[in-house]
Amino acid sequence: MSSMGLLQHRSAAEMRAEEEAEAQRIAEEEQRRRELVESSLGAHIRRCWESAKMARQSVDNRMLDCLRRRKGEYSPEKLQAIRKEGGAEIYMMLTATKCRAAAAWIRDIMMPANERPWGLEPTPVAEVPDAYLAPLASQIRQQAVEMQQQGQQVDMAALAEQAREQLRQAAEDAAREATERHEELISDQLAEGYWDEAFEAFIDDFVTYPAAFIRAPIFRRVPELQWLEGWRPVKGETIRPEFERVSPFDMYPSPDATSIDDGAFIIERARFTRSQLNQLIGVPSYSEDAIRQVLHQYGQGGLRDWLWSDGERAELEGRGHEWLTPGETIDGLIYSGGAQGVTLLQWGISPDEIEDPLAEYEVEAILIGQHVIRVRINRDPLERRPYHKSSFQPVPGSFWGQGIPELMADVQDVCNATARGLVNNLAISSGPQVEVYEDRLQPQEDPTDIYPWKIWRTKASIETGNNPALRFFQPQSNASELLAVYEQFEYRADESTNIPRYMYGSDEAGGAGQTASGLSMLMESANKGIKDAIRHIDRGVLRRVIEALWLHNMQFSDDNSIKGDASVVARGSSAMLIREQTNQLRQQFLQLTANDYDMGILGHDGRRKLLESIAEKLDLPGLIPSEEEMQKNLAQQRQDQQAQLQMEQAKAEAEAAEKQARAREANADAAQTEAETQQSQQMAPLEAQHLLAEIAKLITETRGRNDGGTGLEGAGQAGRVPGGEASGGTAQGGARGMPRQPGKVPRTR
Structure with missing residues (x-):
């Protein structure tokens, strides 16, 4: 039928059977x-x-030896040889001290409290393509027309270059904002992925073994706490990067x-x-x-x-x-x-x-x-x-480097041998040695039983003659020489590892280390050695891990606000090592710029950034306001200053009005006083004439009474003037001071 061009007819059961057969074939192929x-x-x-x-295999032996030296244990072969010779089995923990000091030093630099030893820097925008300038063409032409209407000369090439520069600056600003948001995302991923725990363990391996390793990122499905409506917790799952x-x-x-x-x-x-x-x-x-x-x-x-x-x-x-x-x-x-x-x-x-x-x-x-x-x-x-991977001391051309135990292996071995010899010598020279002639001792005497005031029972001997039965001699002590050798090789450990003792609290820093400036110079010199080790961590571990996270986020993140071309900057070996010195310089700079002239150069925003950087070092988050908050505060301060200025102006105006009122009142008083003075001056001659007329009249009346009266009483009464003494009292010099006699009255003219 198919050759005649007719359609084939199959039942549903046959089609299901064919589908099942095809599925079975695919499953078998997959299996x-x-x-x-x-x-x-x-x-x-x-x-x-x-x-x-x-x-x-050889690296396994090296790593086991490094671990033994870090733990302070001898290898089985070495321990067997020491026990065969006898004596002390002491192991000086010099390697462990250096490893702990180096690990603490590196953690202090690479794991600061409020800083990141890494960062993202946007790549520079070298040139803006012409396609981005096309939407601005109409704006450029409109600007050119406006300039021509104002009579200005128009340079289209300059306008295009200006627009290009504005676009370049806008692109750089957007890229910087994207990298800042991306840094926050990576920081959150590191915190949730147990980066700190993995990195701390990595640092211990770094200072101990020929190489240290971190695996990152590892994407795992992990439980996550989620919240439903009404703040009901529920267990969910998420896939996140982790670090091991x-x-x-x-x-x-x-x-x-x-x-x-x-x-x-x-x-x-x-x-x-x-x-x-x-x-x-x-x-x-x-x-x-x-x-x-x-x-x-x-x-x-x-x-x-x-x-x-x-x-x-x-x-x-x-x-x-x-x-x-x-x-x-x-x-x-x-x-x-x-x-x-x-x-x-x-x-x-x-x-x-x-x-x-x-x-x-x-x-x-x-x-x-x-x-x-x-x-x-x-x-x-x-x-x-x-x-x-990273090594404390890489070996060019080799996968495995060298750890601190290997760098100071010879020094550790010599110090151990010296310490064992010192302990053995101290033990053997701690008391006298005894020589015993057993032929002269009585059988019941035990030469090993020695105590004060012991009486020894001896006997004569033909072989020993009269020699004493016991002889005591003191072995020589070589403690001073052995201690000097140990101290010299202990100093060699500082040179072998570039980790001096004064960096971890030892007070044995002679010479320049006795002064603060000299110790600072020595510490700065020692920093060069640890900088080299930290640089290996930056290049081999930190930069690679951050780049892997950045690349994963760029590929699979749905947040477009973090997308942008950037490069990873590892700051462990540079800025982090001079952190304390930078803080001191910032504080000094803060004090030096606390004047109006420098504030005019820095401005409020520059001063805010400086204070913010210092507050971050002091672990004071949120103390310094953001730029927006600062602008609001400045606007509020300007409003307050204007309100205060207005109040002061109103107060000054009120005081000026009050002064003017007082001045007008004073002028009025002065005018009244002047008028009264003029009136008084005008009335003064009349009053004076009237007063003289009254005086003349009074004198005339007084003389008339004196002429018409008789006796002393009349004379005495006539001699009195109302309101004063007799006129003769003032005319006669000294008459007022003479005592009066009874019945007598001074005569008047």
């Missing part, structure tokens, strides 16, 4: 591909691990590797718990079926792949009981390495993920037992592996 991946890729990972273990310190004992680089990314592969031996494996279910690129098979096969009894160094390592790390208990952890291998596209296709990787069979791809895989629970192509644009 076959998974088995191929587990068999081929798993075998490849095992072969790589075996070769890496063989190449790392990886022990150097668990890192296996390829034999040809000199860094993390240049070797053929790098393998981490990891331990998983059932809880951690369950958290990986549902995370992209993890196989749920493989994880469930691992949990079913090893979930109860665990899986341990013991190595020859695990026993001593567990003893030194305080886990000596671990080999006695089976445990429930599951060992796995995390593989990161390169492979050609053809090889990936042979391993069973989906052809959709392989664009070019001849290209080189970076692959990440996790092998547990015979199951590959994860395999994916590393999508990092630069194909960087998620491991970061």
